[in-house]
Every structure is written in C-alpha cells, then in structure tokens.
Amino acid sequence: MLTLTGITKTYGDRRALDDVSFGIERGRLTGFVGANGAGKTTTMRILLGLLVPDGGTVEQDGMVVGADQRRRFGYMPEERGLYPKMKVAEQIEYLGRLRGMGKRSAASATAELLERLGLSERAGDLVEKLSLGNQQRAQIAAALVHDPDVLVLDEPFSGLDPLAVDSVAGVLSDAAARGASVLFSSHQLELVERLCQDIVVIAGGTIRASGSADALRDQNAGSRFELLVRQDLEWLSAVDGVRILQARPGWALFEASPETAQRVLERAIGSGVVSFAPHRPSLTEVFREVVQ
Numbered sequence: 472m473l474t475l476t477g478i479t480k481t482y483g484d485r486r487a488l489d490d491v492s493f494g495i496e497r498g499r500l501t502g503f504v505g506a507n508g509a510g511k512t513t514t515m516r517i518l519l520g521l522l523v524p525d526g527g528t529v530e531q532d533g534m535v536v537g538a539d540q541r542r543r544f545g546y547m548p549e550e551r552g553l554y555p556k557m558k559v560a561e562q563i564e565y566l567g568r569l570r571g572m573g574k575r576s577a578a579s580a581t582a583e584l585l586e587r588l589g590l591s592e593r594a595g596d597l598v599e600k601l602s603l604g605n606q607q608r609a610q611i612a613a614a615l616v617h618d619p620d621v622l623v624l625d626e627p628f629s630g631l632d633p634l635a636v637d638s639v640a641g642v643l644s645d646a647a648a649r650g651a652s653v654l655f656s657s658h659q660l661e662l663v664e665r666l667c668q669d670i671v672v673i674a675g676g677t678i679r680a681s682g683s684a685d686a687l688r689d690q691n692a693g694s695r696f697e698l699l700v701r702q703d704l705e706w707l708s709a710v711d712g713v714r715i716l717q718a719r720p721g722w723a724l725f726e727a728s729p730e731t732a733q734r735v736l737e738r739a740i741g742s743g744v745v746s747f748a749p750h751r752p753s754l755t756e757v758f759r760e761v762v763q
C-alpha cells in the first residue's frame with residue numbers, strides 16, 4: 472500500500488495542496504478525480520518525487536519512499552516526454568534498460584505491450600511521426616515496460632479513441648492484477664466508474680472523499696429514494712419534507728428523511744407501488760455532492 476499523509480504544497484502564496492492524505496492499494500485501480508486546478512498533477516508529481524512537498528510523507532508499506540523504491544515506479548507525466556527523433560520500440564526498450572532490464576526482456580516486454588496497445592505496426596516509426604493518440608499509447612507502454620510496482624498516470628485516457636481506451640484499460644487492469652498499485656487521473660467519470668475499484672476526489676487542494684467506489688456510493692446514498700407506482704404520483708410533491716429531484720409519470724427520485732420516506736411509502740401503497748428503494752448515486756452524482 473502506498474500512503475500519502477498530510478501533504479501540503481504552496482506555490483508562492485497559493486496553497487495548492489492542504490493536508491492531503493489517502494492510500495493506493497495494491498491490486499486495484501484507483502481513479503483520481505477533480506476539476507481543473509484541483510491539485511491532481513501536483514499530488515502525482517509529489518508521489519513520484521518530481522516535486523518536493525512543504526510537509527507530509529509518502530510511504531510504501533510503512534517505509535518512506537526514496538529513490539530505490541521509485542525505480543520500481545512507472546509514470547506518465549502530464550507533459551508527455553518521449554524523444555521525438557527516436558523510433559518507438561527502440562525508445563521503449565531503452566527506457567526499460569534504464570530501469571534495469573536486460574536487453575532481451577526489455578525487447579520482449581516492448582513487443583508485447585506494443586501488440587496489446589495496437590502499435591506493433593508503428594514500432595519502427597519515429598515517435599514524431601505518430602498521431603497524438605498513438606504517441607500517448609507509446610507513452611503508456613514506456614510507463615509499463617519494466618512491470619512496475621506502482622503506476623501513476625496523469626490523464627492516460629484523454630484524447631484516445633474508444634478502442635484505444637479499451638486496450639489501455641486492459642493493460643492497466645492487468646498491471647493491477649499482477650499486484651501493482653495503480654493511480655490515474657481522469658475527467659471521464661463514467662470511465663473511472665467502470666474501471667476503478669477505488670476513487671479519490673480532490674477539490675481546491677483538499678481530499679473530499681476516498682475509498683472503494685462501492686462504499687462511496689453507499690455513503691452518499693443518504694436521503695434519496697426512488698419510487699415507482701402504477702398510478703399517478705402528483706400527490707408526492709405535496710408531502711411535507713419531500714424534495715423531488717426528478718420525476719416522470721409514475722416514477723420519482725426524491726430527497727426525504729427516513730421518517731418522511733416511510734410516510735411516502737405508506738401513501739404509495741394505495742397508489743399501487745411497484746418499487747420503493749434508496750437511490751444509490753452514480754459516481755458523477757457523488758462527485759457533484761462531495762465537491763460542493
């Protein structure tokens with residue numbers, strides 16, 4: 472488990488991170504979400520040792536992370552950084568060798584990753600000849616080539632076509648299945664919801680929520696209920712303490728205390744209730760709620 476504790480970072484007089492703490496578990500994908508300027512890149516750069524925090528610690532299994540552990544990290548920075556004049560496969564192999572791989576294992580890991588990411592045919596092209604999306608796939612291969620223990624990726628899915636999204640999702644999930652701790656930032660909440668077991672939400676430099684996606688959805692289920700009846704539901708808006716969030720004929724999503732919800736249910740029984748249940752929010756709804 473990789474743990475950040477009490478991280479603060481100030482740029483000039485602007486506080487970018489304020490007491491940021493969360494964990495990234497092995498064997499799971501953790502999605503890092505937050506609006507523009509929330510502090511994701513700053514956090515990831517600190518995690519990778521590219522930026523020094525003003526305070527706080529980064530630990531792996533209880534030990535402060537240093538250069539040795541970071542050799543087993545893989546990362547894709549916000550500013551994509553491959554050499555434009557080098558051939559794709561040569562470059563990924565070279566990066567693998569820099570991280571201590573033998574020539575043959577670097578070559579075979581590169582070939583396998585390029586194949587999985589749909590880039591085999593471009594292996595001999597110069598990086599600068601690739602489209603931006605293909606450069607991004609090459610960058611992801613570079614982050615993964617040495618089979619890292621920890622993977623940190625700044626928006627690995629931005630600008631990728633749907634097939635590329637699927638292949639990148641596949642290689643990240645496999646890395647997690649082999650025991651890596653994987654953290655990636657994204658603005659695509661539906662994708663994060665589909666892929667990630669764990670979520671961290673940041674806003675204005677503070678962590679607003681973190682934990683398993685299921686737990687976050689349950690914790691935020693709170694006071695929302697969904698009601699489906701056979702007859703009309705016009706009476707619902709007149710019930711004291713009910714706030715209707717969405718409604719269609721015979722169906723409504725509303726907010727109410729448990730006691731009020733109980734009264735609604737009693738009334739609904741007379742309207743031919745089909746279903747009545749607490750509403751489990753989507754990640755997008757949780758996100759809106761916790762960043763407010």
Ligand SMILES: Nc1ncnc2c1ncn2[C@@H]1O[C@H](COP(=O)(O)OP(=O)(O)OP(=O)(O)O)[C@@H](O)[C@H]1O
Pocket residue numbers: 482485487505506507508509510511512513514
């Ligand atoms: N080098 C810097 N100098 C001054 N301020 C900075 C610097 N880098 C980031 N900031 C500020 O720190 C805050 C956090 O920025 P950061 O890049 O970490 O956000 P982010 O969540 O990654 O945003 P985005 O989704 O837009 O990439 C912002 O207010 C940003 O303007």
